[in-house]
Amino acid sequence: MSVSAARPQVARRVFTVFIAACSGSLILFSLACGSGTSKSPASTTAPTTPTSPAPSQPNYPSTPPVAITWSPQTSPLPAPEAQVPPPPGSNDFPLTISNPTDGGTVTSPINVVASANPKNPIFFMRVYVDQLAIYYTFDSSINTQIFTSPGTHKLEVMAEDKQGYVSATILNITVASQTAQTTISGIQTMPGWQSCSALFPTGSGRDGQICAAGLGTAVSTITENQSTPSMDGKAAKFTMGGPTAYSNMLYFNPVAGGDNVSHFIYDLYFYIDNPNASQALEFDINQTFGGKRWVWGSECSFNDSKKWDIWDDVNGWKPTIYDCKPFPANTWIHLVWNVERVGDQVHYISLTVGDQTFNVNTYYPNQPDWTLEEIDVAFQMDGNYKQEPYNVWLDQVNLTAY
Numbered sequence: 001m002s003v004s005a006a007r008p009q010v011a012r013r014v015f016t017v018f019i020a021a022c023s024g025s026l027i028l029f030s031l032a033c034g035s036g037t038s039k040s041p042a043s044t045t046a047p048t049t050p051t052s053p054a055p056s057q058p059n060y061p062s063t064p065p066v067a068i069t070w071s072p073q074t075s076p077l078p079a080p081e082a083q084v085p086p087p088p089g090s091n092d093f094p095l096t097i098s099n100p101t102d103g104g105t106v107t108s109p110i111n112v113v114a115s116a117n118p119k120n121p122i123f124f125m126r127v128y129v130d131q132l133a134i135y136y137t138f139d140s141s142i143n144t145q146i147f148t149s150p151g152t153h154k155l156e157v158m159a160e161d162k163q164g165y166v167s168a169t170i171l172n173i174t175v176a177s178q179t180a181q182t183t184i185s186g187i188q189t190m191p192g193w194q195s196c197s198a199l200f201p202t203g204s205g206r207d208g209q210i211c212a213a214g215l216g217t218a219v220s221t222i223t224e225n226q227s228t229p230s231m232d233g234k235a236a237k238f239t240m241g242g243p244t245a246y247s248n249m250l251y252f253n254p255v256a257g258g259d260n261v262s263h264f265i266y267d268l269y270f271y272i273d274n275p276n277a278s279q280a281l282e283f284d285i286n287q288t289f290g291g292k293r294w295v296w297g298s299e300c301s302f303n304d305s306k307k308w309d310i311w312d313d314v315n316g317w318k319p320t321i322y323d324c325k326p327f328p329a330n331t332w333i334h335l336v337w338n339v340e341r342v343g344d345q346v347h348y349i350s351l352t353v354g355d356q357t358f359n360v361n362t363y364y365p366n367q368p369d370w371t372l373e374e375i376d377v378a379f380q381m382d383g384n385y386k387q388e389p390y391n392v393w394l395d396q397v398n399l400t401a402y
Contacts, residue, residue: 065164108179109146109179114141125159134373137374149175153174156169182401186234187397195220195251230395236395248380254374256375257373257375265336312364314365334353345366
């Protein structure tokens with residue numbers, strides 16, 4: 001788990017008009033350069049119509065792209081900073097919002113479904129509510145839950161391609177109500193799981209940035225819908241191995257976005273076949289919006305502190321007073337974290353493991369500079385000094401938010 005450095009200044013968007021020289025005169029770049037049709041000096045017939053086809057339209061609008069100044073190799077931030085105010089409505093390439101509809105009445109959380117189809121590779125998509133950035137993805141489609149307060153809102157979905165062309169659609173919606181508690185269930189079977197070892201892999205959007213840390217790249221896989229071992233026939237199996245000691249693998253799933261929930265219950269079952277091979281098992285929740293991130297990170301540190309450690313965004317891992325020893329092999333263990341966001345602080349309320357409840361009741365400051373907006377759950381496997389192989393199954397993974 002990494003901490004970002006100071007935030008760079010927001011890059012200005014620079015627009016440039018491209019011109020090209022053709023036959024000694026200047027014409028707009030979006031036009032084709034042709035030679036025209038000449039007459040013979042002795043000819044008395046009318047000029048013939050050119051047989052060449054009309055100039056083709058440009059692949060994109062003639063408005064030049066904006067400058068892209070963020071890259072994962074040069075920035076400490078995980079994504080480009082959200083534009084404030086958001087981009088105005090535009091249509092540089094097809095952007096479709098299937099849900100919600102303009103003028104519609106919905107309940108919160110809102111199921112936002114959208115897709116972008118640029119000719120260039122996608123750079124990112126972002127969701128704003130009332131000009132506040134609340135969800136981000138490097139993918140070309142969105143299907144997520146957005147928590148927002150009852151009332152009238154402007155919801156904007158925008159997409160940008162890797163040349164800087166932007167499409168943005170703004171909807172006027174009315175949120176009639178928000179459910180008292182929302183549980184996103186069966187997360188272990190949901191699409192959207194992402195993974196990274198010491199560094200984010202090529203093609204992830206955050207190529208080369210620090211991810212799960214450790215000393216090497218773990219060899220690890222996830223396989224969903226496992227019937228055995230399983231609580232309900234839909235477990236996810238996570239493997240751990242690799243050639244380098246102390247290599248780790250982080251798995252995370254961005255299941256929602258929004259700023260109108262502040263209390264979370266992370267409830268799951270896990271099953272480990274070789275507990276003595278694990279350096280640590282980590283269970284996390286993250287919420288990001290408005291340039292800030294709240295991290296509730298926890299790990300059972302079998303071989304280091306031998307305690308339940310929790311994450312402090314300023315000082316890193318801090319051990320609690322609660323012991324954590326290797327769990328029984330081949331046994332389902334029930335784990336429940338109860339946490340909340342309080343202003344610019346994270347509050348670890350309580351942890352239940354099996355039949356034991358620990359009243360952690362600890363506050364830490366949040367992370368003030370973060371740009372990748374989402375609500376996600378995460379699970380990390382750490383390798384020991386031998387990088388001994390082991391497997392973990394997760395089942396009935398639920399996140400309740402209110």
